[in-house]
Structure formats: C-alpha cells, structure tokens
Amino acid sequence: MDNLIDHVVIDVRDRMAEGAEAWRRLGFQLTPMGKHSLGSANHLAILGRxxxxxLGTDVPGGALRPDIAPYPVGLNGLVFRTGDAEALAAAQQARGVPIGPAQAFHRPADLPDGTRQDARFRTARLDRAAAFDGRLYWCEHLTPEHVWRPEWQSHSNGALGVARILLSVRDPERQAALFRRIFGTAAVTEGPGGRAILQAGEAEVEFAPHAAVAAELGEAAPDPAGRGDHMALLGVSIRSLPETAAALRINAVHFTEAPGLLRIPAREAMNTALDFMA
Structure with missing residues (x-):
C-alpha cells in the first residue's frame, strides 16, 4: 500500500544540536547523526513501523538543501512508504498527479554493533505547489535493516508509532480532492466540522480549517512562520499515559493533559505541537 506513513519530518534548519536536545528531552532515543549524499544531515527516532x-544541516549557519531551504523550523514533511518509487511515480503521473521522477540517494549509518553501512533510498516527490505548504513524498527503503534496528526502537516516553497528523488548511475539500486523486476516492472521508480525513494504515491524516485548528490547539499551536496550509500537530501512540508523563516530568517538560493524551506545546518541540496518545 502506498498510503502508509513511512516517516514525518521536523525541519530544524541549522539548529541540529538544539533540535536533538529538545527531542531527547521529550523522551525519544535518537540515532547518531547521518549525512545524506544530497547534502543534508539528520537524526531519527525509530518507532515500531x-x-x-x-532534518537540516550539521553546520550552524550552513547552507540548506534547496528543497528544504524555503521552510521554517517545524513539522513540514509527510512521507508515505512505497516498495517501488519508480513504478509509483509512473502510476501517479498517469493519474495526472504532479510528481517528479524517482531520485536515489544514501547516507552512512553508524550501527549499534559498531559497523558503518550505507542506508540507501529512492524517493518520489510531489510538486511543492500541488498540496499544502510543505513537502509530500514517497520513500522506498532499499536497506530497511539499517533503519529499523531493535536497539533504536526503545524510547523512555513509550512511543510506538505515528497516530495522527493534523494540518491547518484554508479549504479541506481542496486537499481532500488531491488525496482522492492520489489514493482513490474511498481513501478520504468527511469528518466533523468540515474536516477531511485520510486513513493511512493505523494513522490518520486530518485536514481541518484554520479556525478549527486554532481552537483545538490554542497556545500549543506552532507559529506558521509564513506558511499557509501547513502541518500543525503530530500525534504519537504510546504504551501508557502514566509512563510518558513520568518521563516528561523527569526532564521538566511542560505538557497539558486531556482525556487519552498528553499535549506538548510547539515551543517545547522545535515549533511542532505534539500529542502523546494512549
């Protein structure tokens, strides 16, 4: 299936050390820094699926990759999984979806056993003008064994997987129409209050009007920083609320509690509102 979430991207630009420290405080174990053949650097928090x-650069004040340079610090990348990036690109182009050709790249991965191997990928990217103000693409993992390592999948906050992506948009139906063209008419359903929802495996991608998102998130909302339609909140499933709350308190992380979730304001997480969801 090509509508399963592979990963989500939080841009940290040239603030990589600050970003890594912030997300470690939130209870995530991060992989050693990797450097892509495309010129960027990253840390990963590997979850179950x-x-x-x-994502950014490891050099303070350093140049950013051209495709990520326009975006501010925050949640800007939604990435789906594919088993064949070239075939996916061809199929989407045949549907009239503005997607570019597959691109191959790699990064050295320092593995827990002390060896270094190349993690290799192919991606196919949607034209940035076609959807929300962010990046949407598909990733084919050629070496998944160098990414999903059991040693990296244990987090003190009990994180298990991506559960919800909330986008703040002017017109949810416009976004829904694009995602129906990509994934099929049955893939996107109507939600309450004019929302549209894409079921992405065990996760939901939700498009909601700007006013509705502002009302839901309140002071926890991220700064749009010039973005129009944008990714506003990341929801992560966890083992238990008490376990996660304890991990956050140890590191003096501010959060609020609501039925079934703990909410981290965007100012604590590199301009990304974050829900831990039981």
Missing amino acids: DYLEL
Whole structure:
C-alpha cells in the first residue's frame, strides 16, 4: 500500500544540536547523526513501523538543501512508504498527479554493533505547489535493516508509532480532492466540522480549517512562520499515559493533559505541537 506513513519530518534548519536536545528531552532515543549524499544531515527516532526525522544541516549557519531551504523550523514533511518509487511515480503521473521522477540517494549509518553501512533510498516527490505548504513524498527503503534496528526502537516516553497528523488548511475539500486523486476516492472521508480525513494504515491524516485548528490547539499551536496550509500537530501512540508523563516530568517538560493524551506545546518541540496518545 502506498498510503502508509513511512516517516514525518521536523525541519530544524541549522539548529541540529538544539533540535536533538529538545527531542531527547521529550523522551525519544535518537540515532547518531547521518549525512545524506544530497547534502543534508539528520537524526531519527525509530518507532515500531515508522519514524520521526529531524532534518537540516550539521553546520550552524550552513547552507540548506534547496528543497528544504524555503521552510521554517517545524513539522513540514509527510512521507508515505512505497516498495517501488519508480513504478509509483509512473502510476501517479498517469493519474495526472504532479510528481517528479524517482531520485536515489544514501547516507552512512553508524550501527549499534559498531559497523558503518550505507542506508540507501529512492524517493518520489510531489510538486511543492500541488498540496499544502510543505513537502509530500514517497520513500522506498532499499536497506530497511539499517533503519529499523531493535536497539533504536526503545524510547523512555513509550512511543510506538505515528497516530495522527493534523494540518491547518484554508479549504479541506481542496486537499481532500488531491488525496482522492492520489489514493482513490474511498481513501478520504468527511469528518466533523468540515474536516477531511485520510486513513493511512493505523494513522490518520486530518485536514481541518484554520479556525478549527486554532481552537483545538490554542497556545500549543506552532507559529506558521509564513506558511499557509501547513502541518500543525503530530500525534504519537504510546504504551501508557502514566509512563510518558513520568518521563516528561523527569526532564521538566511542560505538557497539558486531556482525556487519552498528553499535549506538548510547539515551543517545547522545535515549533511542532505534539500529542502523546494512549
């Protein structure tokens, strides 16, 4: 299936050390820094079936990759999984979806056993003008064994997987129409209050009007920083609320509690509102 979430991207730009420290405080174990053949750097938080990526440059004040340079610090990348990036790109182009050709790249991965191996990927990217103000693409893992390592999948906050992506948009139906063209008419359903929801395996991608998102998130909302339609909140499933709350308190992380979730304001998580969801 090509509508399963592979990972989500939090841009940290040239603040990689600050971003890594912030997300470690939130209870995530991060992989050693990797450097892509495309010129960027990252840390990953590997979950059960997907992962989170802190993406930027390892050089303070350093140049950013051209495709990520326009975006501010925050949640800007939604990535789906594919088993064949070239075939996916061809199929989507045949549907009239503006997607570019597959691109191959790699990064050295320092593995827990002390060896270094190349993690290799192919991606196919949607034209940035076609959807929300962020990056949407598909990732084919050629060496998944160098990403989903059991040693990296244990987090003190009990994180298990991506559960919800909330986007703040002007017109949810516009976004829904694009995602129906990509994934099929049955893939997107109507939600309450004019929302549209894409079921992505065990996760939901939700498009909601700006006013509804502002009302839901309140002071926890991220700064749009010039973005229009944008990714506003990441929800991560966890083992238990008490376990996660204890991990957050140890590191003096501010959070609020609501039925079934703990909410981290965007100012604590590199301009990304974050829900831990039981």
